[in-house]
Amino acid sequence: MERQIHAYACRRCGALHYPFRMVCRECGENGPHEFDPVPLPKEGTLLTFTFVHNLPAEYEVARLGLGVVELSNGLRMLGQLDIADPKLGMKVVGEVEVVRREAYARRYGMVFRAA
Amino acid sequence: MREVYVAGIGITSFSRLEYPLAEIAAYPAMLALRDAGLKAVDQVYVANMGSARINNQTALGSAVVDTLGLTPTGAERIENGPASGASAVKQGFLGVAAGMYEAVLVTGCERMREVNNLEATDFVATMTHPLAEYIYGVTLPAHAAMFTRLYMERYGVTARHLAMVAVKNHANAMLNPFAHLHQPITVEGILDSPEAFTNNPYVAEPLRFFDCCPVSDGGAAVILASREKMAELGKPLIRLAGIGQATDTLAVFERPDPTDLLAVRRSAASAFAMAGLTPGDVHVAELHDAFTILEIVESEEAGFFPKGEGHLALEKGATALGGPLPINPSGGLKGKGHPVGATGVGQVHEIVTQLRGDAGERQVAGAKVGFTCNFGGFGNNVISMVFVREE
Numbered sequence: 283m284e285r286q287i288h289a290y291a292c293r294r295c296g297a298l299h300y301p302f303r304m305v306c307r308e309c310g311e312n313g314p315h316e317f318d319p320v321p322l323p324k325e326g327t328l329l330t331f332t333f334v335h336n337l338p339a340e341y342e343v344a345r346l347g348l349g350v351v352e353l354s355n356g357l358r359m360l361g362q363l364d365i366a367d368p369k370l371g372m373k374v375v376g377e378v379e380v381v382r383r384e385a386y387a388r389r390y391g392m393v394f395r396a397a
Numbered sequence: 398m399r400e401v402y403v404a405g406i407g408i409t410s411f412s413r414l415e416y417p418l419a420e421i422a423a424y425p426a427m428l429a430l431r432d433a434g435l436k437a438v439d440q441v442y443v444a445n446m447g448s449a450r451i452n453n454q455t456a457l458g459s460a461v462v463d464t465l466g467l468t469p470t471g472a473e474r475i476e477n478g479p480a481s482g483a484s485a486v487k488q489g490f491l492g493v494a495a496g497m498y499e500a501v502l503v504t505g506c507e508r509m510r511e512v513n514n515l516e517a518t519d520f521v522a523t524m525t526h527p528l529a530e531y532i533y534g535v536t537l538p539a540h541a542a543m544f545t546r547l548y549m550e551r552y553g554v555t556a557r558h559l560a561m562v563a564v565k566n567h568a569n570a571m572l573n574p575f576a577h578l579h580q581p582i583t584v585e586g587i588l589d590s591p592e593a594f595t596n597n598p599y600v601a602e603p604l605r606f607f608d609c610c611p612v613s614d615g616g617a618a619v620i621l622a623s624r625e626k627m628a629e630l631g632k633p634l635i636r637l638a639g640i641g642q643a644t645d646t647l648a649v650f651e652r653p654d655p656t657d658l659l660a661v662r663r664s665a666a667s668a669f670a671m672a673g674l675t676p677g678d679v680h681v682a683e684l685h686d687a688f689t690i691l692e693i694v695e696s697e698e699a700g701f702f703p704k705g706e707g708h709l710a711l712e713k714g715a716t717a718l719g720g721p722l723p724i725n726p727s728g729g730l731k732g733k734g735h736p737v738g739a740t741g742v743g744q745v746h747e748i749v750t751q752l753r754g755d756a757g758e759r760q761v762a763g764a765k766v767g768f769t770c771n772f773g774g775f776g777n778n779v780i781s782m783v784f785v786r787e788e
């Protein structure tokens with residue numbers, strides 16, 4: 283099954299939150315059970331980016347692309363970029379992949395490529 | 398609330414220090430106690446970010462108070478990321494202002510060079526959002542780089558402006574014996590010359606090596622006291638007149654306008670309101686230039702220059718020593734160094750030195766009002782302070 287990253291919709295006012303928080307910023311509704319998970323869309327627009335050169339040892343690349351993407355529903359997220367020459371405003375599409383390997387765990391997150 | 402004054406100050410060199418963390422906190426504390434003419438205080442606050450992770454030591458308050466021979470005085474450690482220093486000063490202020498204590502010691506310390514630079518960068522990155530940022534390999538330089546790209550696009554800030562901040566702050570650091578970097582640099586050398594890209598490689602594009610502060614060890618301490626206590630001590634009356642603190646979303650990408658640093662704007666506005674002063678009253682400022690872009694943007698968000706015009710003021714020399722508003726005469730984090738838990742206390746050390754008229758070659762002539770901004774996270778927890786010299 284295709285992996286997803288979730289936003290959280292407030293059950294009272296419908297506001298979408300990513301990342302998760304326990305109290306809705308819009309209506310002040312309380313409690314972790316007052317939100318419904320909603321898969322984040324994977325298409326979006328690249329708002330800003332960087333290539334990081336001084337990476338922790340577990341990254342076996344010379345430089346790592348990172349960017350902030352505005353998704354098609356208006357939420358934003360940080361993701362890794364698999365794009366050689368990114369441009370501000372370009373259309374991108376993401377997939378959930380391994381983004382960090384730790385001693386006993388693999389962390390999954392969004393990796394964006396040119397749409 | 399009672400009025401609160403800075404009665405004593407002390408600092409170590411910010412560099413690589415080969416002695417235990419508790420001593421890095423205790424040494425400037427001894428100097429501050431001696432400066433104030435005190436042998437005892439009513440409470441000890443220790444600011445530190447990384448002891449548990451980097452130095453394998455917890456409960457640092459207990460270690461520092463004992464190293465100072467001050468038991469049974471109460472002591473505690475304050476951790477608030479890179480704003481730990483100003484947070485501890487704020488707690489000390491509250492203790493005295495509330496009337497619970499007459500004099501308190503606030504000492505900040507960090508020993509980051511016990512680990513290599515990559516481990517230090519990863520340690521600092523642990524303050525980012527664990528699931529939405531940290532797992533992607535984001536670092537603080539990466540946050541600053543993504544922010545810089547937007548600022549360049551929207552406001553016309555260039556790599557040359559960033560280099561000018563570095564050149565200015567390295568030049569100021571040359572005049573500060575406690576500064577980490579005593580290395581004069583030029584825009585030619587780090588940007589234009591054929592060797593520039595070797596001397597000044599990318600850390601996180603578009604930020605280069607000389608856009609980032611060094612990783613430093615160091616300690617800085619202040620004694621805060623009531624007016625009644627000050628009358629006994631006979632020290633210059635430097636009043637901590639305003640403190641403002643503000644937070645912002647932990648995940649940087651959630652902020653409505655990604656070129657705003659709202660926590661800087663809000664904390665500065667609160668500090669000025671409390672002091673009954675305005676940005677125009679300030680003679681000297683210490684801003685949190687962990688990255689060159691931050692000095693420019695904080696100078697706008699604090700209210701010294703209009704939004705988007707900080708780099709123009711810099712270009713005109715407005716923020717240089719001898720300009721109308723010298724910023725980071727100490728060398729800032731860029732030149733003086735950034736031992737994270739000590740940084741906010743170190744900023745207070747510099748402002749008090751300036752307001753006392755004791756800053757020697759880097760003295761801002763006639764400085765009577767000073768400002769500090771200690772920036773935690775990537776702008777998610779910021780404390781601003783206003784200091785006033787009373788006659």
Ligand SMILES: [Zn+2]
Nearest residue numbers: 292295306309
């Ligand atoms: Zn809601």
